[in-house]
Amino acid sequence: MPPTGTVTPNTPAVEQTCAAVLELLLPHRRAADPDTPAPVDAFPEQLCQIADFVEAGDPIVFTLPGFPCKSPSPAKVLGHLPDEGERLSLTFLNDLCEAVRGVYPPGARMEICSDGHIFGDLIRVPDAHIDAYSDELAAVIRREHLHHLSVFDLRDVLGDLPHDEKRARVHARYAPTVEELRAEVKADDGTLALYRGITRFLIEDTADFTGTRSALQRECRQRAYGVIQRSRAWGDLIAEHHPRTVRLSIHPQRRGTAKFGIRLLDAEDAWTTPWHSAVLHRRDGGWELMRRSDAERLGRVVLRDGRPSHFETA
Structure with missing residues (x-):
């Protein structure tokens, strides 16, 4: 089987099916170039990735790095476990896989590549909280009967080794150097935007810094x-363990890149995710991600199974 990205849809039936699958993704695209028209033929990389499965008649496999852990900032989230934001997002992803079956009978499945342990020391979240978050993700998938989804994390790769050792091994094998990244940030607008976005999140999530703002x-x-x-290292590790896949991302992506950015829930900021926010149930029936502190001003907290789950407009 040729590697992903090299297959060219060479029959009208394959082309039509690949386009139909991609059309299911396009309405949910998280774009780094939102003002640029994005027809199906603007995504040759994704069409090739999908064609790899369609030509073989195999179920399509999506991989989505993300769902790491909750932000450590109490101003953003309700706690350290998944809540309604994760439940709605996982349900959406499962429904998306189910919709694929409507245009391609072998269907699709999705690996949620939970990356919390990769970053735990850098984002200052305890490894025990990350384990609890990942375990609860798997429990949500079971309870909600989300049969198209599964969770993949470092425990599937390195077992019960100490978390610091796991991080060190992955970093040493896969991570680019800081010098390489500094050069890329200077030369590439997309990497610069990613660097600035992550810096902003880290500043917002640091609650116990005692120095000056400039030092922070x-x-x-x-x-x-x-x-x-670590993100690049995790991506390369996923590619090694899932070499044949349609690669999704929760970060905004430009057309023509190997990853397709996907939006999980509505939010004003394209960088907002369920693990950096709480979810508000609006009067019109819609759901929106926002900072917990903002949601508290707009609604009342709702419990699910005895835990704070989301906010509901009063």
Whole structure:
């Protein structure tokens, strides 16, 4: 089987099916170039990835790095376990896989590649909280009967080794150097936007810093390079363990890149995720991600199974 990205849909039936699958993704695209028209033929990389499965008649496999852990900032989230934001997002992803079956009978499945342990030391979240978050993700998938989804994390790769040792092994084998990243940030607008976005999140999520604001900014800029290093390392590890896949991302992506950015829930900021926010149930029936502190001003907290789950407009 040729490697992903090299297959060209060479029959009208394959082309039509690949286009139909991609059309299911396009309405949910998280774009780094939102003002640029995005027809199906603007995504040759994704069409090739999908064609790899369609030509063989195999179920399509999506991989989505993300769902790492909750932000450590109590101003953003309700706690350290998945809540309604994760439940709605996982249900959406499962429904998306189910919709694929409507245009391609072999269907699709999705590996949620939970990356919390990769970053735990850099984002200052205890490994025990990350384990609890990942375990609850798997429990949500079971309870909600989301049969198209599964969770993949470092425990599937390195078992019960100490978390620091796992991080060190992955970093040493896969991560680019800081010097390489600094050069890329200077040369590439997309990497610069990612670096700035991660720096902003790290500043917002640091609640116990005792130094000056400028010192916090310097420290978070340094940590941001580490987060990008680990993110690249995690991506390469996923590619090694899932070499044949349609690659999704929760970060905004430009057309023509190997990853397709996907939006999980509505939010004003394209960088907002369920693990950096709480979810508000609006009067019109819609759901929106926002900071917990903002959601508290707009609604009342709702419990699910005895835990805070989301906010509901009063």
